[in-house]
Amino acid sequence: MTTEVFIEVLDNCTGCNSCVEVCPRYLFSLENKKAVITNFDPCHDCGHCVAVCPVDAIIHKRLIIDSLDVDFPKVEKELNYKNTLSFIRQRRSIRYFNKKKVTNEQISQLIELGRFAPTGHNARKVAYTIVKEREQIEDILNEMILFFKELQKKVSSPLWTILAVLAGKRKSFNQIKRNMYRINSHVNHWDKGIDKVFHNASTLILIHAPKKTPAPVEDCNIAAQNILLGAPSLGLGGTFIGYLVHSWKRSKKIKEMLNLPNSHGLHACLAIGYPKNKFKRYVPRPEPKVEVWGEK
Ligand SMILES: Cc1cc2nc3c(=O)[nH]c(=O)nc-3n(C[C@H](O)[C@H](O)[C@H](O)COP(=O)(O)O)c2cc1C
CATH class of the missing domain: 3.30.70.20 (Alpha-Beta Plaits)
Known part of the structure; x- marks a missing residue:
């Protein structure tokens, strides 16, 4: 037409x-x-x-x-x-949740917030997978912990260090090494049954999009931010879980488990639930570096 x-x-x-x-x-x-x-x-x-x-x-x-x-x-x-500024400043990443379950209606309302986010070339192909049972979330977490444990082995292995250098990936390997203390902490906590990865959230929203769309990473993350900004209006809160996105990219088993469409990339994961704490004030943020062109 x-x-x-x-x-x-x-x-x-x-x-x-x-x-x-x-x-x-x-x-x-x-x-x-x-x-x-x-x-x-x-x-x-x-x-x-x-x-x-x-x-x-x-x-x-x-x-x-x-x-x-x-x-x-x-x-x-x-x-x-x-x-508007006050509303944006009041947004907080929520990491402590009550056990109360997010309803199906609330999930639909959250997705509605994502639906109206901008997308590159107006592609509008952002898709959502909702994980609603704590048991399912823990299954994913268990798989992630196995992946983290493999990573721990690799990072401490001299052979892997040599391979990373030979493959020209020394920088990213060193970066992973520097961040291992967080992975170690996640593993140690989960060994004691404490979930520091998904923060005991009752719901996950996985946000993915076809790899062939013009800007899948941006599309998914902008939709995610719309959802996080709107969640408090439903009494909910949440946070990005970058760890799942990174693990999904690197672990075949996690990919199989999440079973997203083959043509899709996972670009955002949100842990969602009822916040346990109420924030009472803003938090400071550094002044951004701003360069202005065209001023006298
Ligand atoms: C791309 C991205 C990934 C993130 N991944 C995680 C995560 O895996 N776990 C977590 O607890 N917080 C995660 N966060 C939240 C940040 O840690 C958080 O924004 C930061 O601590 C500042 O707090 P605020 O969001 O309340 O301002 C992520 C944020 C972004 C933007």
Whole structure:
């Protein structure tokens, strides 16, 4: 279907030029004070033309637009800079959870938060695997601990050091070595039944995407951050679990166990649950280095 066929500009178009301005593919032009499609490059279905049109004059047949939510303009007014910054500063990685279970409805609501994240080229191929039983999480953890124990052996083996040097991977090998104290701590804790990897979370959200999409890593992590930002509004909290992503990449057994589609890469894992603690104040963060071009 060509762009012309699935996007229709209705007669009530006022020629305001908004669709011309916002379309990232430059599909529209104004002719006789009406928007028309003059460029037939592939539309990537971002929906901006429909969302910006003040008179609902654009019909995009591949997109079912949700009744342009009634509270949409209100949100814009309530989210001023001050409370947006405060909201962002209040976000914390949550690592202590109550036993209370996350409901299916909450999981759907969390995924809904991820659904509206930006994706490279508007690929929208981010997929989610939910691990809902603590037993299943512990199965994954057990496999990770086996993988960590193998890693411990390799790192302390002179042969592996030589192989890493020969393969030109000395730097990354040394980096792993430096970080082994954390892996050791995870192993030692789990040996005592204490879960410092998933923090006893009742739910995991694995976020993956086809390797062939333009920006799978970014897509998954931006969706993950949307979820983490929205989780407190449901009484929930969570944290990224980078350890699972790294282990999945390196362990065939963990790959088999998680059984994600072959064409997908795992790029984010979130441990989710009900936070045990309430944070009462912000935490300081260093001033970022900022370089400004073009100032006198
Ligand atoms: C890519 C990434 C991976 C992370 N992996 C882990 C992890 O495996 N375990 C964990 O407890 N926290 C993990 N974190 C959370 C960070 O440790 C956390 O953001 C940091 O301690 C600062 O705390 P804050 O998020 O509350 O500001 C990860 C964060 C990111 C962005």
